[in-house]
Amino acid sequence: MLISKIKNAGAGLLAAVLLGASGTANADWGMNLPKGATVISHDVYDLHMMVIWICVVIGIGVFGAIFISVLMHRKSKGAVAAQFHESTTVEIIWTIVPFVILVGMAIPASKVLIAESDTANSDLTVKVTGYQWKWHYDYPSEGISFFSTLSTPTDEIYNDAPKDKHYLREVDHPLVLPIHKKIRFLITANDVIHAWWVPAFAIQADAIPGYEHVVWTEIEKPGIYRGQCAMICGRGHAFMPIVVVAKTDADFKKWVAEQKAGTATAAVAETAAVAKTWTKDELVAKGKQVYDANCAACHQPTGSGVPGTFPPIAAGKPFSASAAMMQHLTERGFLKDGKIVMGPVKHHIETVLKGIPGTAMPAWGPQLSDVDIASVITYERNAFGNHTGDVVQPSEVKAAR
Amino acid sequence: MSTAITHDEAHHEDHRPSGILRWVTTTNHKDIGTLYLVFSLIMLFVGGIMALMIRAELFEPGLQFMDPVFFNSLVTMHGLVMIFGAIMPGFVGLANWQIPMMVGAPDMALPRMNNWSFWLLPFAFALLLSTFFMKGGAPAGGWTMYPPLILQTGDAFPFLVFAVHLMGISSVMGAINIIATILNMRAPTMSLMKMPMFVWTWLITAFLLIAVMPVLAGAVTMLLTDKYFGTSFFNAAGGGDPVLFQHIFWFFGHPEVYIMILPAFGIISEIIPTFSRKPLFGYSSMVYATASIAFLSFIVWGHHMFTVGMPLAGLLFFMYSTMLIAVPTGVKVFNWTATMWRGSLSFETPMLFAVAFVVLFTIGGFSGLMLAIVPADFQYHNTYFVVAHFHYVLVTGAMFAIVAAVYYWLPKWTGRMYDETLGKWHFWLSTIFVNVLYFPMHFLGLAGMPRRIPDYALQFTGFNQVATIGAFGFGFSQLLFVYIVYKAAHSGEKATDRVWEGAHGLEWTLPSPAPYHSFSTAPTVE
Ligand code: HEM
Ligand SMILES: [Cu+2]
Numbered sequence: 001m002l003i004s005k006i007k008n009a010g011a012g013l014l015a016a017v018l019l020g021a022s023g024t025a026n027a028d029w030g031m032n033l034p035k036g037a038t039v040i041s042h043d044v045y046d047l048h049m050m051v052i053w054i055c056v057v058i059g060i061g062v063f064g065a066i067f068i069s070v071l072m073h074r075k076s077k078g079a080v081a082a083q084f085h086e087s088t089t090v091e092i093i094w095t096i097v098p099f100v101i102l103v104g105m106a107i108p109a110s111k112v113l114i115a116e117s118d119t120a121n122s123d124l125t126v127k128v129t130g131y132q133w134k135w136h137y138d139y140p141s142e143g144i145s146f147f148s149t150l151s152t153p154t155d156e157i158y159n160d161a162p163k164d165k166h167y168l169r170e171v172d173h174p175l176v177l178p179i180h181k182k183i184r185f186l187i188t189a190n191d192v193i194h195a196w197w198v199p200a201f202a203i204q205a206d207a208i209p210g211y212e213h214v215v216w217t218e219i220e221k222p223g224i225y226r227g228q229c230a231m232i233c234g235r236g237h238a239f240m241p242i243v244v245v246a247k248t249d250a251d252f253k254k255w256v257a258e259q260k261a262g263t264a265t266a267a268v269a270e271t272a273a274v275a276k277t278w279t280k281d282e283l284v285a286k287g288k289q290v291y292d293a294n295c296a297a298c299h300q301p302t303g304s305g306v307p308g309t310f311p312p313i314a315a316g317k318p319f320s321a322s323a324a325m326m327q328h329l330t331e332r333g334f335l336k337d338g339k340i341v342m343g344p345v346k347h348h349i350e351t352v353l354k355g356i357p358g359t360a361m362p363a364w365g366p367q368l369s370d371v372d373i374a375s376v377i378t379y380e381r382n383a384f385g386n387h388t389g390d391v392v393q394p395s396e397v398k399a400a401r
Numbered sequence: 402m403s404t405a406i407t408h409d410e411a412h413h414e415d416h417r418p419s420g421i422l423r424w425v426t427t428t429n430h431k432d433i434g435t436l437y438l439v440f441s442l443i444m445l446f447v448g449g450i451m452a453l454m455i456r457a458e459l460f461e462p463g464l465q466f467m468d469p470v471f472f473n474s475l476v477t478m479h480g481l482v483m484i485f486g487a488i489m490p491g492f493v494g495l496a497n498w499q500i501p502m503m504v505g506a507p508d509m510a511l512p513r514m515n516n517w518s519f520w521l522l523p524f525a526f527a528l529l530l531s532t533f534f535m536k537g538g539a540p541a542g543g544w545t546m547y548p549p550l551i552l553q554t555g556d557a558f559p560f561l562v563f564a565v566h567l568m569g570i571s572s573v574m575g576a577i578n579i580i581a582t583i584l585n586m587r588a589p590t591m592s593l594m595k596m597p598m599f600v601w602t603w604l605i606t607a608f609l610l611i612a613v614m615p616v617l618a619g620a621v622t623m624l625l626t627d628k629y630f631g632t633s634f635f636n637a638a639g640g641g642d643p644v645l646f647q648h649i650f651w652f653f654g655h656p657e658v659y660i661m662i663l664p665a666f667g668i669i670s671e672i673i674p675t676f677s678r679k680p681l682f683g684y685s686s687m688v689y690a691t692a693s694i695a696f697l698s699f700i701v702w703g704h705h706m707f708t709v710g711m712p713l714a715g716l717l718f719f720m721y722s723t724m725l726i727a728v729p730t731g732v733k734v735f736n737w738t739a740t741m742w743r744g745s746l747s748f749e750t751p752m753l754f755a756v757a758f759v760v761l762f763t764i765g766g767f768s769g770l771m772l773a774i775v776p777a778d779f780q781y782h783n784t785y786f787v788v789a790h791f792h793y794v795l796v797t798g799a800m801f802a803i804v805a806a807v808y809y810w811l812p813k814w815t816g817r818m819y820d821e822t823l824g825k826w827h828f829w830l831s832t833i834f835v836n837v838l839y840f841p842m843h844f845l846g847l848a849g850m851p852r853r854i855p856d857y858a859l860q861f862t863g864f865n866q867v868a869t870i871g872a873f874g875f876g877f878s879q880l881l882f883v884y885i886v887y888k889a890a891h892s893g894e895k896a897t898d899r900v901w902e903g904a905h906g907l908e909w910t911l912p913s914p915a916p917y918h919s920f921s922t923a924p925t926v927e
Pocket of ligand 2: 655702
């Protein structure tokens with residue numbers, strides 16, 4: 001009875017493993033590489049399965065032999081040890097045969113690799129830049145560029161709200177690409193090394209400051225493809241997903257047109273917004289959004305910071321950290337007697353625009369607009385128990401750039 | 402076969418201080434071996450606690466127990482502690498105990514240096530572990546220490562670099578000592594091709610250590626000057642190259658992984674013949690396979706960097722050279738299998754761990770082969786698949802071998818047997834839980850979960866929970882090991898000199914426990 005139960009369970013497990021290996025497993029217990037959405041990703045999948053099966057066959061041979069010895073050649077069963085201990089023929093055989101098998105694996109692998117390396121003749125170029133901790137996408141010939149940031153609310157991350165189906169794999173602005181076009185990616189990074197990885201395209205490319213890493217893809221069908229940064233890059237490493245929306249060429253063209261129109265109106269609106277005088281409430285409301293999307297990862301949603309690493313925004317909190325950081329904070333007037341204070345507005349703007357070299361505080365100047373920076377500074381100076389009443393106008397930020 | 406000395410003969414030079422000073426001042430290979438092994442065990446638990454904290458955080462999606470920065474520190478420190486604190490000192494401890502006894506020498510060739518190479522380690526790790534209490538926290542850029550990220554480390558940074566330097570100096574001195582002992586102090590009748598496999602593998606490992614530890618020291622020194630002295634070796638903005646660090650690091654790093662497995666190969670090659678009651682199959686091919694693995698280990702480093710954007714020729718070269726390593730590795734596995742084949746096997750605890758090693762290490766070899774296929778590695782790289790790979794080779798490989806070796810030689814060291822029933826319990830608990838822990842990681846990686854993340858998308862929940870359960874099971878099972886060793890040392894049954902029916906080799910001709918100075922006159926090897 002028990003034995004048959006165990007047998008059944010074993011068979012079930014084996015079936016699950018085999019099913020998993022053929023890619024039909026339940027999504028929540030995904031066990032195998034996705035087949036992906038490009039010709040290359042299919043080739044990679046086939047390579048992967050080929051090597052797995054070769055390993056399974058060799059494994060059955062070797063583990064089978066061990067198993068037989070363990071079962072049959074035991075002393076307790078009266079086995080008497082043979083004394084053979086050498087055979088040049090056998091050694092030569094089990095050197096040559098694996099070598100030949102390896103050559104058999106290397107040939108198709110090289111073919112796929114050569115195909116993957118051919119980045120010439122592309123239809124579209126997208127520049128991808130990794131930041132701590134978001135992606136920036138730039139379509140140079142279309143004149144479109146934007147940041148793509150995690151859109152999962154902090155509440156979900158801290159278990160204060162139920163998690164969405166696409167928890168940690170959702171962004172505010174996905175990368176949009178056309179299908180059936182050869183797309184060339186130029187991948188680089190702004191601060192530390194990241195890696196741009198979309199399993200459905202079988203692309204994992206390190207994004208390295210000072211390097212332009214070229215890879216390509218050609219997507220076969222419309223859809224949403226998700227991935228994430230694959231190279232440890234600091235605190236937000238788990239929180240910089242990649243979402244790609246693949247569209248038919250016609251839809252893609254439409255999207256490009258919309259974006260261009262959008263960018264044009266946005267530019268006009270931005271100029272107007274910078275020129276305009278904002279009220280404190282407007283700035284604070286906008287500033288909260290900017291803060292939550294960009295600053296909360298380190299300085300925390302409550303502005304409390306992380307001891308020793310990320311300074312609090314809330315004045316009055318004690319803080320001590322590495323010498324470089326302490327020196328900067330003190331010089332800028334943000335630290336007195338071991339406690340955070342609200343330093344002068346001028347230095348606040350400068351710190352946000354230029355960052356703190358040698359620490360994880362990036363320069364936000366290139367990433368955020370004047371309105372964003374003005375509003376986030378206003379927010380910081382009037383939230384978390386800070387009551388400076390200061391209002392920073394976008395025009396001041398513009399002047400400080 | 403050989404002449405063993407009696408305890409009395411050794412006794413007259415057996416004057417040593419007692420108490421703590423004995424351990425601080427000792428130059429005796431057995432004392433130092435014990436120090437290394439105890440240190441390694443402590444580090445195993447220190448690193449193990451970090452691992453359990455990591456697994457606890459990963460039991461569920463969301464941030465539960467810690468800030469991601471601390472999580473990253475745990476990942477980094479776990480790697481450094483296990484590699485440099487647990488596995489490497491574990492093997493050096495075994496070398497200290499066994500090599501003089503196995504080559505028929507009284508002690509190591511350079512006993513004072515031996516003392517110093519050990520005593521650097523507690524200081525190195527005190528420095529390293531103290532960084533947890535520093536401003537900015539412990540290093541959090543991964544054990545691979547890639548710039549520019551690692552340059553964002555706070556006050557801990559110079560401590561990290563200095564700790565790595567100390568570990569490196571310790572390893573190089575240990576290696577020099579081992580080479581000197583093996584080459585100069587062998588019994589005159591023991592030719593190189595009569596040396597036990599454990600001695601052979603350590604000889605080759607020691608050369609690897611001398612070759613690559615200075616390379617690591619150079620790499621971290623360049624990091625140090627980049628951070629504090631205005632150089633730009635790795636800083637793109639200053640004309641440097643962040644990828645240069647990776648080349649230097651992995652030129653050290655790949656031989657390093659073989660440093661952690663070759664002595665294990667040696668151990669397994671001692672244990673399997675003993676309990677198969679049959680000589681090792683293909684001794685000379687084992688020696689050549691070890692040597693060729695050591696050579697190949699210097700020309701495969703690029704396989705850790707397939708995704709940096711190397712030229713096609715580089716990718717192809719590193720793919721082929723990496724696949725080649727599978728050949729001598731396969732020869733080893735086949736030879737162990739052939740040794741068991743038609744033997745007369747018994748399954749005492751060392752043998753159980755050795756057989757598990759062969760099977761589970763081979764699984765790690767298979768995933769290694771898969772990782773060598775560059776287009777597929779673009780999918781596996783930096784995922785849990787890699788985590789599964791290196792834990793199969795390092796935990797069920799290196800660590801299982803060390804545990805097997807301790808069970809195997811403990812009766813010789815203490816003169817007492819361990820409790821066989823408890824040993825078997827330890828084996829089965831470890832082997833079952835270790836697979837519950839690491840096997841699902843293959844699936845997680847293939848399904849797309851990157852390594853070194855404190856929080857993950859919902860589809861990874863199931864296997865993460867399984868892995869965490871395995872981790873706690875495996876971790877707690879190791880407490881049993883401590884108890885077994887403690888009990889054996891204090892109240893085990895008396896061991897015979899030969900201990901194991903099928904044991905051959907000089908160490909078994911000595912009395913149990915082995916005398917303080919191993920062989921004062923050189924034994925004869927047949
Ligand atoms: C058949 C033999 C082996 C092959 C072909 C092989 C291949 C590889 C490859 C290609 C990688 C890089 C994967 C990636 O990052 O994408 C890798 C990683 C690794 N391997 Fe192996 N390997 C083998 C045996 C071993 C052994 C014996 C050890 C150690 C005892 C080992 C330890 C490691 C470690 C620690 C890493 C990961 C390092 C890191 O990124 O932190 N491997 N292996
Ligand atoms: Cu390697």
